[in-house]
Amino acid sequence: MTGTAQAAPTPSQPGSDCAVRLVDAEKVEAVRSRMPADTDVTDLAVIFGLLSDPGRVRILIALLEGEMCVCDLAATTGLSESGVSHALRLLRGPRVVQVRRAGRMAYYSLADSHVRMLLDLGLTHVGHAGQDRLKMVSNN
Amino acid sequence: MTGTAQAAPTPSQPGSDCAVRLVDAEKVEAVRSRMPADTDVTDLAVIFGLLSDPGRVRILIALLEGEMCVCDLAATTGLSESGVSHALRLLRGPRVVQVRRAGRMAYYSLADSHVRMLLDLGLTHVGHAGQDRLKMVSNN
DNA sequence: AGATTATCTGTAGAGTTGTTCAGACGTTAA
């Protein structure tokens, strides 16, 4: 935060070239100390990765409205039933969705309120008012 | 769209097999009508995709604290400077980050408050208190 | 001018991911 170095790089050892080049060493150290653990960072990336496919996004948006069976999800999203099943398996692993089985039917629903919030936030970002909750001021 | 069926599949035409199978046709129609446009869904998936790589997540977490130059970002995140540059180019496209150039230095900062919120929300999801804003009750 | 620095870019290869097809499994109906 104090960041005394502004425009001139501060080489730790002017002669040695194995040192990492830094401009604001103080800030680097501060940010590094606040950086979450590797496992947390990768977990976070995994969650976002699950939301990085249009098909899975459609499935999750559909599930925002309540539980649905696989064939209805396929009809809603335009994916094949096999595709929906594959997608749901990925989402089941990290417990983003959960299943309720009734006979040969499988009813899926959202299992994670954070994912619901991520979806809502993302939808407002993209311009689609959607679920009209999480209304917040945009100081973009 | 009468679709009062609950557990028994309602074949539109008992003889024809080219029809999509539905269980709750009414709900399918309702959800389909609320489904965002294709462009919005893919845009959303693209944004989440940008957050689906640990390296980019680290870069963005670092930028939560304020602007940084490329070499400091490399030192902070452990990525190569080339890797950071490639990552920043991806993030520059959809205006997730923005550049301020001063001489030969390039100072990057977050350009999108929604992405900041997505990151904060994701960090709380993963258990890392992090930026201690966006504190909300978890009814998981 | 030439050398050095910070950043950017193109390319190639390994690795991962999404989709489709074919068939498996367990459940229900005839």
Add this chain to the structure above:
DNA sequence: TTAACGTCTGAACAACTCTACAGATAATCT
């Protein structure tokens, strides 16, 4: 029992993504 149904799974293939290396560019310094 046999048949139909809903869902799940494995394998194969194209498409995409990440990483590293080499080199390009533009700014600064000697």
